[in-house]
Every structure is written in C-alpha cells, then in structure tokens.
Amino acid sequence: MDRRTFITTAACSVIAAPLVAQAQQPAVPVVGFLSSRSPEESAAHAAAFRQGLSETGYVEAQNVAIEYRWAKGHYERLPALASELVRLRVSVMAAVGGEPSALAAKAATATIPIVFLIGDDPVALGLVASFNRPGGNLTGVSFLTGELGAKRLGLLCELVPNASAIALLLNPNNPKAESHRQDVQTAAHALGRRLLVLHASTEAEFESNFAMLAKERVGALVVENDPFFDTQRNRLVALAARNAV
Structure with missing residues (x-):
C-alpha cells in the first residue's frame, strides 16, 4: 500500500x-x-x-x-x-x-x-x-507536496545537467498554479536555467505543449502536482518518450 x-x-x-x-x-x-x-x-x-x-x-x-x-x-x-x-x-x-x-x-x-x-x-x-x-x-x-516544485526542479537539473531550458507544465484551473509557478521560476533563476511555462487543463492541449517543447529545444519538463495530470500520467509519459523529453 x-x-x-x-x-x-x-x-x-x-x-x-x-x-x-x-x-x-x-x-x-x-x-x-x-x-x-x-x-x-x-x-x-x-x-x-x-x-x-x-x-x-x-x-x-x-x-x-x-x-x-x-x-x-x-x-x-x-x-x-x-x-x-x-x-x-x-x-x-x-x-x-x-x-x-x-x-x-x-x-x-x-x-x-x-x-x-x-x-x-x-x-x-x-x-x-x-x-x-x-x-x-x-x-x-x-x-504539503505543493511546496516541492523548486526541489523537483533542482533534482531534474542534477539528472539533466546540460538542459539550459526547462519547461513547467501547469493546470491554470488549479487554485495554487500561480504560486507554484512563482516558486519554480525563482528556483530556475537561481540555478541559471531558462524556464518555459506551459498550461493545460484538457487532454487536447498536451500535443501542442509538447510541440512547443521541441520548438524551444527544451531539455526537461517539470509537471505540477495536480489531480488532472495524475489521471493523465500515462499519456504524459508517452508524449515525453515520443518527443525525447
């Protein structure tokens, strides 16, 4: 369990x-x-x-x-x-x-x-x-997992040290989305990484978001702690694998 x-x-x-x-x-x-x-x-x-x-x-x-x-x-x-x-x-x-x-x-x-x-x-x-x-x-x-966004970014930078640009996927309907963005943005600045913020509240938006990752040459992705993203985790993992993120 x-x-x-x-x-x-x-x-x-x-x-x-x-x-x-x-x-x-x-x-x-x-x-x-x-x-x-x-x-x-x-x-x-x-x-x-x-x-x-x-x-x-x-x-x-x-x-x-x-x-x-x-x-x-x-x-x-x-x-x-x-x-x-x-x-x-x-x-x-x-x-x-x-x-x-x-x-x-x-x-x-x-x-x-x-x-x-x-x-x-x-x-x-x-x-x-x-x-x-x-x-x-x-x-x-x-x-209290909402406070871990900056920590996730730090761990991701250790795993992918050559990624100069990292994306953050947020659900705009999550009441804490903006505070999560601010926390991760502050951490990205301190780590010297460019942060690309993406938003999705429906499945249809995933494809365009991952297309943007390829266009911007983003090397890694942080996914906000959000119930909707939890339900779509298999799809997100598949898209990340397909786009080599």
Missing part, C-alpha cells in the same frame, strides 16, 4: 465520527465521496477508503451507503457535484483528489462535516483557520 493510499485509509477514522451520531437514527448513514479524478484512475484509493470505513465498523451496503461523485478531471463540474451531495443530506463528505474538491465541498455547505485530502497548505487556501484549531466543518490531511 503506497503512502497516499495508507493515509486515505487512515483518514476514515475521522470520517467515522459523524457516522456514530447518525447511527443513532433509524436510517442508514450516507457518506458523500467527492473526487476530482475518475473512478478508473482512483480504484485503489476508493478501495482503501472502503477498507478504512470497514475497519471502523462501517461496511458499504450493510450499515453505511456511499454516494460517489467523480469530476473526471473537469474541475468546473465539482460545485454541482458537491451540491448534489448536500441535497442528498449525506452525513459526512470526503473531498479527495486535491484542492479543487476540497474548495468545492467547502463552498457547498457550512454544516455537513467535510474531511479533505490535499497537497497544499489548508490554512493558506482558506479551508481551515489553523492547523491546531481548524474550526468550522472541515478537517483533513495535507501532504
């Missing part, structure tokens, strides 16, 4: 708390599962989620129901999907697949408990008031 899957399982202990209160009622409690990803790409995480619930005594289709909503990489769908779960009066909502899911869940309800899994600082994003006292109806886990 990888680290992210392990934490998905562990986070279910937090999700179980509201279910205990709901269990006092005759109806079976319902958990909302909101993800920016696709069910195929997230099969292992969804299985870990169900396993975590079962370890706290809640088994899907027996004493708990789970309503899944998948944005499949289309972040603009998340607000409507979160609102659907609110209308279903779920007992608790799990917002997974990064910051877009968590922000959509927060905007949809101020009363239903929300547990998030994200990569950036939840305080800076406005999800919680502080780490020690989250306040409100949200709590969760952050991997």
Whole structure:
C-alpha cells in the first residue's frame, strides 16, 4: 500500500465520527465521496477508503451507503457535484483528489462535516483557520507536496545537467498554479536555467505543449502536482518518450 493510499485509509477514522451520531437514527448513514479524478484512475484509493470505513465498523451496503461523485478531471463540474451531495443530506463528505474538491465541498455547505485530502497548505487556501484549531466543518490531511516544485526542479537539473531550458507544465484551473509557478521560476533563476511555462487543463492541449517543447529545444519538463495530470500520467509519459523529453 503506497503512502497516499495508507493515509486515505487512515483518514476514515475521522470520517467515522459523524457516522456514530447518525447511527443513532433509524436510517442508514450516507457518506458523500467527492473526487476530482475518475473512478478508473482512483480504484485503489476508493478501495482503501472502503477498507478504512470497514475497519471502523462501517461496511458499504450493510450499515453505511456511499454516494460517489467523480469530476473526471473537469474541475468546473465539482460545485454541482458537491451540491448534489448536500441535497442528498449525506452525513459526512470526503473531498479527495486535491484542492479543487476540497474548495468545492467547502463552498457547498457550512454544516455537513467535510474531511479533505490535499497537497497544499489548508490554512493558506482558506479551508481551515489553523492547523491546531481548524474550526468550522472541515478537517483533513495535507501532504504539503505543493511546496516541492523548486526541489523537483533542482533534482531534474542534477539528472539533466546540460538542459539550459526547462519547461513547467501547469493546470491554470488549479487554485495554487500561480504560486507554484512563482516558486519554480525563482528556483530556475537561481540555478541559471531558462524556464518555459506551459498550461493545460484538457487532454487536447498536451500535443501542442509538447510541440512547443521541441520548438524551444527544451531539455526537461517539470509537471505540477495536480489531480488532472495524475489521471493523465500515462499519456504524459508517452508524449515525453515520443518527443525525447
């Protein structure tokens, strides 16, 4: 079990708390599962989620129901999907697949408990008031991977020392895209490397981006930590191999 899957399982202990209160009622409690990803790409995480619930005594289709909503990489769908779960009066909502899911869940309800899994600082994003006292109806886990962009660039420069130009691929729909760009841009300047910033929020944009890499003679590529790019990692790897990046 990888680290992210392990934490998905562990986070279910937090999700179980509201279910205990709901269990006092005759109806079976319902958990909302909101993800920016696709069910195929997230099969292992969804299985870990169900396993975590079962370890706290809640088994899907027996004493708990789970309503899944998948944005499949289309972040603009998340607000409507979160609102659907609110209308279903779920007992608790799990917002997974990064910051877009968590922000959509927060905007949809101020009363239903929300547990998030994200990569950036939840305080800076406005999800919680502080780490020690989250306040409100949200709590969760952050991997803080958003702070690693500059480190990734440094490692890439060690792997490809002759690459004078390096590209950064960002999803403009990611709420932290601009801060990630600034961090990597600062690191590139310090390392004496030219940075080409590219944007993609759909699959159709990948081809033109990689064509630009060839045109600009870019020797290496840093891909932003983003749920959409995670779902497209096989395609990105194939394009990188085809274009010798």
